[in-house]
Amino acid sequence: xxGQSDLAPAAESRLLQQSAELTGFPLLGAEALPQALxxxxxxxxxxxxxxxxxxxxxxxxxxxxxxxxxxxxxxLDALRQxxxxxxxxxxxxxxxxxxxxxxxxxxxxxxxxxxxxxxEIDLNQDDEQAALDDSLEALRAxxxxxxxxxxxNTLIARAAEARASDLHFxxxxxxxxxxxxxxxxxxxxxxxxxxxxxxxxxHLKLRARMNIAERRLPQDGRAKVLLHDREIDMRVSTIxxxxxxxxxxxxxxxxPGLLQLEALGVNEEGLKIFQGAIRxxxxxxxxxxxxxxxxxxxxxxxxxxxxxxxxxIITIEDPVEYQLDGINQMQVKPQIDLTFANALRxxxxxxxxxxxxxxxxxxxxxEIAIQSxxxxxxxxxxxxxxxxxxxxxxxxxxxxxxxxxxxxxxxxVAQRLVRLVCPHCRVTEPPTASESYFLSLHGVGTKExxxxxxxxxxxxxxxxxxxxxxxxxLLPMTAALKEGVVRKLPAEGLRQVxxxxxxxxxxxxxIRKVLAGTTTLEELARVTRQEV
Numbered sequence: 001x002x003g004q005s006d007l008a009p010a011a012e013s014r015l016l017q018q019s020a021e022l023t024g025f026p027l028l029g030a031e032a033l034p035q036a037l038x039x040x041x042x043x044x045x046x047x048x049x050x051x052x053x054x055x056x057x058x059x060x061x062x063x064x065x066x067x068x069x070x071x072x073x074x075x076l077d078a079l080r081q082x083x084x085x086x087x088x089x090x091x092x093x094x095x096x097x098x099x100x101x102x103x104x105x106x107x108x109x110x111x112x113x114x115x116x117x118x119x120e121i122d123l124n125q126d127d128e129q130a131a132l133d134d135s136l137e138a139l140r141a142x143x144x145x146x147x148x149x150x151x152x153n154t155l156i157a158r159a160a161e162a163r164a165s166d167l168h169f170x171x172x173x174x175x176x177x178x179x180x181x182x183x184x185x186x187x188x189x190x191x192x193x194x195x196x197x198x199x200x201x202x203h204l205k206l207r208a209r210m211n212i213a214e215r216r217l218p219q220d221g222r223a224k225v226l227l228h229d230r231e232i233d234m235r236v237s238t239i240x241x242x243x244x245x246x247x248x249x250x251x252x253x254x255x256p257g258l259l260q261l262e263a264l265g266v267n268e269e270g271l272k273i274f275q276g277a278i279r280x281x282x283x284x285x286x287x288x289x290x291x292x293x294x295x296x297x298x299x300x301x302x303x304x305x306x307x308x309x310x311x312x313i314i315t316i317e318d319p320v321e322y323q324l325d326g327i328n329q330m331q332v333k334p335q336i337d338l339t340f341a342n343a344l345r346x347x348x349x350x351x352x353x354x355x356x357x358x359x360x361x362x363x364x365x366x367e368i369a370i371q372s373x374x375x376x377x378x379x380x381x382x383x384x385x386x387x388x389x390x391x392x393x394x395x396x397x398x399x400x401x402x403x404x405x406x407x408x409x410x411x412x413v414a415q416r417l418v419r420l421v422c423p424h425c426r427v428t429e430p431p432t433a434s435e436s437y438f439l440s441l442h443g444v445g446t447k448e449x450x451x452x453x454x455x456x457x458x459x460x461x462x463x464x465x466x467x468x469x470x471x472x473x474l475l476p477m478t479a480a481l482k483e484g485v486v487r488k489l490p491a492e493g494l495r496q497v498x499x500x501x502x503x504x505x506x507x508x509x510x511i512r513k514v515l516a517g518t519t520t521l522e523e524l525a526r527v528t529r530q531e532v
Contacts, residue, residue: 009095012069016091019069028066028092033100049105050190051075054097062086068094073458075190078158139212143202151192152203153225156234158189159251160227162461169204169247171197182461183419183468184292184527201238201247208236216240235319252321261301264294265469267509273411273474278302283410284373286360288385294417294470295382296321299356302380303327306354315356316343332358340365348372357381363398370400373408387506388414388475389495392485406482414473414506416527418519419465425457428517435521442511452517465523471513473506 020027034056048055051072056064063083067076069091080087142148155178159167164180171177176197179186192200205212208221221236233252238245266274277285285302287295300322303313307326315324318332318340330347332338340357341364347355348368359382360366373379385391391412395405428450431439436446454464475481475498484497499505510524 009093012093015069016093019071020091023089023091026090028090029096033066033092033096045105046192047075047078047190049101052094052097052101053079054092054101054104056090058085059088062088064088064090066090066092066097068092068097070456070462071458072462074158074162074461077161078154139198139202140206142199143206143212145199148196148199148203151196152200155189156225156232156249156251157227160230160232160253163467165251167249167251169197169201169249171241171244171246173243182463183465184417185419185463187461187463197244201245204236204247204249205238208234210236210238215245235321259297259301261305264298264301264472265513266472266474267512270472270474270509273476274302274413275305277411277476278306278378280378280410282373282376282378284370284379284381284408285410286381286383286391286412288383288388288391288412288414289416290384290386292417293415294468295415296358298413298415298470299380299382300324303354303356311353312351313354313356314347314350314352315358316340316347317356317358328352341368344368344372348375348377352377354378354380359383360395360398363400366395366398366400367404370404370408374404379408385414387491387495388412388473388503389498390491391475392481392494393491396485396488402486402488406477406485409477411477412475414475415470416506416510417468418471418510418513418523418527419463420467420469420518421452421520422454422457422460422464422466424459424466425455425464426452426517427455428452431521438521439511442508444511444515449515451514451520453520453522469513469518471506471510471524471527473504473509475503 016027019025033054047053052068053075054066056066058064063079063085065076065079065087067089071089076087076089155167159180162180162182164182165184166181168177168179168181168186170179171194174194176191176194178189178191180189181187202212204223205219205221207223209223210219210221218237218239220238223234223236225232225234230253235250235252236247237250238247261271261275277283287298289295303315303324307313307324312328313326314328314330316330316332320329320331323329328350330343332340332343340359340361344355344357344365345368355369355372355377357365357369357379360369369379369381383391383394385394391414392402392405392409396402431446431449431451435451439446439449454460454466456462456464460466477485478501480497480501481494484494489497507524507528510519510528511521513519514521514524
């Protein structure tokens with residue numbers, strides 16, 4: 001079933017009554033639900049059961065369905081795509097829907113043939129599955145079958161509409177699991193039967209020009225899909241796991257365009273420091289943070305700001321996520337020995353003004369990048385460190401000399417992405433005791449303070465959050481910090497020096513956004529790994 005939290009009967013009854021008055025949807029009792037239910041064709045039963053959508057039959061050209069509250073409008077939109085006719089919603093208690101749905105599931109499980117969209121592909125028999133495994137032509141044919149294509153297209157469309165950045169396809173013993181990553185957090189969605197796993201994965205492999213017969217080695221591929229005049233670039237990756245393969249698809253929407261620096265969420269003081277750094281003629285700018293913290297977006301925004309006819313910009317990326325007009329972008333290819341270090345050696349002979357190295361992973365790349373910054377180039381790159389204070393120490397651990405680090409780096413930016421409170425269901429409430437205590441530790445008085453959070457609605461898929469913004473920590477390399485790097489101070493020692501120089505830690509930027517009603521303390525704790 002769906003992840004909606006169960007309500008007490010009295011509370012649910014009040015909520016149903018209020019929803020019926022607000023929406024105009026009819027309210028049904030258990031006695032009003034028909035005794036005999038016929039499942040419409042082309043609707044997957046797992047989809048209906050997981051989303052608590054109970055079909056009641058056709059009337060006046062529309063499919064009547066009973067649903068509990070809160071309504072899952074994403075699932076209802078998907079249902080409209082399945083049936084191709086209007087869907088009329090009627091409200092009913094959750095327990096009544098669950099009981100009737102259980103009867104439908106029992107009835108359908110006793111039939112000899114599968115139902116819904118998956119009926120055209122019958123892979124229940126072990127011998128058929130074995131034959132499919134042994135026959136590449138059979139596998140290709142079933143991967144291109146109409147219901148498989150329709151299912152995959154529906155999943156991709158739903159993911160794009162839900163603003164998902166990634167689709168996860170996983171197989172476990174007896175279960176096919178699909179999840180969407182929305183605003184950095186994974187969410188389960190209704191999953192097809194286990195027998196659909198191989199056709200779905202094989203179809204996506206064909207789209208991405210991957211080897212559908214190879215399941216023992218990791219593979220990577222790319223594909224494009226056009227949704228409502230929007231071009232979506234899909235980066236596909238598979239790895240072998242115990243029960244088969246795990247596939248992850250990164251969705252890269254080419255339509256929205258790049259964010260401007262002002263839209264990233266950097267405060268006015270930090271923006272002034274960063275804009276001053278990217279206008280320097282030479283030196284290095286490092287952006288740090290874990291995978292998925294928005295480092296590439298920050299680098300692209302910076303490059304777009306200085307991209308003009310007088311500046312030659314070359315990037316080395318793995319992979320190239322977005323194509324930037326006017327910028328020369330190179331994709332690393334380790335299989336032919338085109339690594340970051342080797343590509344960087346060639347780039348410096350191309351007379352660039354600005355170089356972006358997607359990531360510094362080793363001493364060789366670090367030293368070439370630093371040498372490039374010291375010989376008249378402005379170099380952008382990223383490091384995987386938890387904060388800005390650890391970046392210089394990480395380079396020292398790689399074997400780079402302290403004096404080279406101190407003389408090349410202009411500023412180090414550390415960042416995370418926090419989810420924004422949904423504006424459609426935003427409410428404010430006084431802080432809890434634990435929230436008040438946490439804020440007091442950071443010198444924030446909580447008297448008459450109200451903190452914002454989302455209650456959950458159809459616009460945010462009932463999460464209370466919609467969209468993300470960054471929280472930042474900017475570390476300009478002052479004379480005191482350069483001296484600390486040359487002396488090879490540990491990360492904590494550099495942190496104390498930086499705080500003495502007036503640098504504000506990332507967590508304070510997050511608290512500032514919490515007090516402004518942009519995000520929540522719970523979200524801040526999630527991304528900074530600190531309890532509230």
